[in-house]
Amino acid sequence: MRRIPAWLVLMLATVGLLLVAIPELWVLVSLTNTPLYPNPEAVPSVAKSTPSPQWAGVVEKTRQIVRAGVAEQNLPGLSVAIGIDGDIVWAEGLGLRISRAACRSHRITGSGSEPLPQCSPRRRPACCWRTAG
Numbered sequence: 001m002r003r004i005p006a007w008l009v010l011m012l013a014t015v016g017l018l019l020v021a022i023p024e025l026w027v028l029v030s031l032t033n034t035p036l037y038p039n040p041e042a043v044p045s046v047a048k049s050t051p052s053p054q055w056a057g058v059v060e061k062t063r064q065i066v067r068a069g070v071a072e073q074n075l076p077g078l079s080v081a082i083g084i085d086g087d088i089v090w091a092e093g094l095g096l097r098i099s100r101a102a103c104r105s106h107r108i109t110g111s112g113s114e115p116l117p118q119c120s121p122r123r124r125p126a127c128c129w130r131t132a133g
Helices: 006-032 056-072 100-103
Strands: 046-048 077-084 087-098 129-131
Touching: 006 129, 056 077
Parallel strands: none
Antiparallel strands: 046 087, 077 087, 087 129
16 A cells, blocks of 8 residues: 655645635624724714715715725725815714824833833834824
8 A cells, every 4th residue: 555645634634624624714703893983973983074065965875985994904094185176175084093192101111121112212113002082
């Protein structure tokens, strides 16, 4: 009786493991993934200014579509700006935003004794998440 080469056994075992592990990982992520915004209307937002009355209806409909997209795709945050003829009609940030002011007290270190180069006092990292508002 012929023996199966070891490399072939290893290759088949690897492929079999991947065929089992990938679907299991997908099931685990889909079962444990909690939505950031279960209700699209609960997505926090900050608008730069109110749109002109001429565009208010279109902006409100677009705002609802964008909020639904943020909630459906489970995005942490999104910025939207619409301009017509060189003027900004609507600009709004929805969801989470990075607050650099809150990061001034944080210091992230690489090895415990040496700071990472991107964390120098002149170049603060975007390290803090806060709700837009």
